[in-house]
Amino acid sequence: MYREHPAPRELADVVDAFWTRSVDAPQDGRSYRVLPDGCIDVIVHLVGSPRVEVVGAMTRALVVPDGPSEIVAVRFRPGAARVCLAGPADAITDARVPAGELGLPAAPLLDVLATLPDRAARVRHLASVLTQHRRHPLDPLVERAARALAATRPPSVAELADSLGVARQSLARRVRQAVGVGPKELARVLRLQRAVQALRAAPRDHAALACELGYHDQAHFIHEMQALGGLTPGAYARALATAQDV
Structure with a gap:
């Protein structure tokens, strides 16, 4: 399929x-x-x-x-x-x-x-x-920002801007125009993807997974997954177990 x-x-x-x-x-x-x-x-x-x-x-x-x-x-x-x-x-x-x-x-x-x-x-x-139809070159600053934000413990937007040598507002604008969302939102989404991959790989204790992924606690993990994905981690795991397409 x-x-x-x-x-x-x-x-x-x-x-x-x-x-x-x-x-x-x-x-x-x-x-x-x-x-x-x-x-x-x-x-x-x-x-x-x-x-x-x-x-x-x-x-x-x-x-x-x-x-x-x-x-x-x-x-x-x-x-x-x-x-x-x-x-x-x-x-x-x-x-x-x-x-x-x-x-x-x-x-x-x-x-x-x-x-x-x-x-x-x-x-x-x-x-x-x-x-x-390649029109434009890649923005190297956005490339570096995306790689940093995909890390298990991504930097804050302020830390990332400092490391890249640009103003925070300039970083946010360039990432938003290239990606579609700002750096903070991109970090949230990439962390959601890491959570989903972990849940797909094997059954996991959600509290331990929350800590591993850098969420404040399990409640934060549940809130973020529901806000971005529309399902709690438990509901997502149950959907996987019943072979639903999620």
Whole structure:
């Protein structure tokens, strides 16, 4: 149903992964939950209502109705989508925008992808289109900030600004325009992703996990996961145990 594909060498610096998702039959009213990850995706829907859309960085979970679908998509690394898209990332936060409005050739892309025989060929073509539409260089300051904020014990915004040699306001503006959220929000989202990966890997004591991830305590962990992901850690673990798509 869902599969990730590695980025080619020419896009490895900006792409986290290409991904495909295929559902043949109706899913009886089921839905699946997409959690914030600090990334921007370009998603090509090939069935139903064919379209190419850009999904901005998210500050809260998105619950998507399931159903027949054939998708090929790319997930950019935090702060990297601007190399291929027109406009600042914070203009599309928590939004879905037609890709043509952000400078991508949506109609030609759909026309070609619809003729290709398999997912691997579609991923290759989407990668080639993105390679041809690299507009801007990566912002090295945003790259360094994103790496620092992904650490298990990330620095405060003030500490990060000092280490990068910029004013706190300048750092916040550049991260927000490149990523879609400011550095403090990005740190929260990246910590949520580490929590989710830990919960997926094996059953965990939530109090111990909260300490390991740098939350103040278990209550803080519960509050953050519910605020960003829409589920408590316990509810998320139960959903995993019953094979629900979360």
